[in-house]
Amino acid sequence: MSLASAAESMQNDLADLRKRLHQVPEVGLDLPQTQALVLEALEGLPLEITTGKSLTSVVAVLRGGARDDASPRTVLLRGDMDGLPIVEETGLDWASTNGNMHGCGHDMHTAGLVGAARLLCGIRDELKGDVVFMFQPGEEGWDGAGHMLEEGLLEVSGRKPDAAYAMHAHAFDQTGIFSTRPGPFMFASHALHVTVKGESTHGTMPYRGKDPVVAAAEMITALQVMVTRNFTLFDPVVLSVGMIKGGSTNNTIPPEVTFSCTVRSQTNDTSPQLEKYVDQYLTGIAAAHGVEVDYRFIRQYPATINDADEAAFAEETIRAVLGDEAYTPQVNPITGSEDFSRVLLEVPGAYIGYGASEPGLDAKTAPMNHSPYALFDMAMLSKASLVYAELAARRLERFAREAAGA
Structure with missing residues (x-):
């Protein structure tokens, strides 16, 4: 089964996971219920799992079966997990009732990264390197990425990652469209x-x-x-x-x-x-x-600065996997900020946005991220998982070809 078919087949499971995450949004660095759901979702997979000390992070390492043991290459994938201290007003049957809300789509990111982990575990024997899955608390102003770096995120697999990618869902952009750019992505x-x-x-x-x-x-x-x-x-x-x-x-x-x-x-x-x-x-x-x-x-x-080569690789991968119609270049940087920037200061990589406006809503007038009315297209879960998985698998394949002089 291809990765695309496997991703499509797990859509319902990812939707169920996202709903469970959505109902228990937690704020800051301490997300015990969210962490428990992630650990449960990863249970049984061939992963080396480490949890945080100063925060409830989860770092999972997948060792590729076709890796070069003498000089293994590594790709890092990030999904943030924290919610916002706002009261949800979406009216969803599975809306949060605890006074917090996943109004920035981090439940989408978390479920999507779980999906990527499952996809890549399914092709473990073919993977030509290792993958680090970074489930991060505290993106919303708590510098969770900085805490994870201090706790040894970049050394957890035994060597510093060679490439790193993160993605973010936008409730106000046309669903299904991915975008990135070289250089500054966020301020x-x-x-x-x-x-x-x-x-x-x-x-x-x-x-x-x-x-x-x-x-x-x-x-x-x-x-x-x-x-x-x-x-x-x-x-x-x-x-x-x-x-x-x-x-x-x-x-x-x-x-x-x-x-x-x-x-x-x-x-x-x-x-x-x-x-x-x-x-x-x-x-x-x-x-x-x-x-x-x-x-x-x-x-x-710091500013979120995409490596030019990695941004080009991300564009190439998205076009190859989802078709040219699924990609639009990000013309200008976004004036918001993001702590994944700290990872990109250490590792060449790319930050990618994707549209996830709820079907039936006009993306131009849909409630934006951080709104108590923000809605995200559930169908993007399998697509985000697929893009994550393909970024890792294809980048490791390219590293292997480069090492062989091909």
Whole structure:
């Protein structure tokens, strides 16, 4: 049986698994019920399984039967498992009722990676290398990938992986369409928290104090100028203020104002410059107003940068397996961020998106990921499993040909 036929035959089982995962979404690094379901789904497969210490990760290693024992090659496949702290409003019969929701499709990713593991175990004797299946908690802001790297993810098979792939379902893109691109796929993510300290005074006598409100206002507008005047349009930076607090009455200048920003950059090269300019602008404006400023610039996730060769290989594989109509190039990077970027800093690989809008909905107006109404096309489970499995099997085959000089 071909991998495609095998994937199609397991669609119902994967759908059942996804429903079970969907009903018990867990948030953060501790996902005991999710981990238990994954371990149950992998039971009986010829896998070497390791669970996390600081988080409920699952790492499963499949040893290929046709591997070169002297110099085995390895491919890593990632599926994130965590949900979101939002109340589900989809109305599905199998909707979550615990106050959390798989609103970003990670139940799809988890079930899809289980499917890939089953497919590849079915052709174990033909596999010309090893496969590492990375079931990751804490993608949604918890840096689960970073924790797994610290716990030895890249050494678990005995050698560092030679290629790595991750995929993400999009509720707002046409179902069945996969996409990737070379270079930047998702932006780096940083946080900026600022506290401006002045001297409180009555609003009718501002000259008797130091006004942190006008200083903070100038800082906020200056930061917008900073990103447009110091960074090229071809390597853009986005800075948005999402929170500002200060004062409790209209006729008193407060002693302090705080504001917080999200900062995104297309590449990692701009991060040192960002920190330098933030310091210059904030301290300069504070000095001009005679106020104090304290700030924290926190580098959260690096940019997700696809290796050009691996992105091309992913495109080639998707076209070969599902047909040309199933692939559309990702024209521009996505301004969101992703902790799989940490893996791609260590291993050449590719991050791939795929459309999974619910049939019957207009993808252009369908609820987006992270919406309490987000729906994902269940039929994409077998296709995602197939693409994952084919990426691993074909990449190992190519590594073997390259080693043989073919």
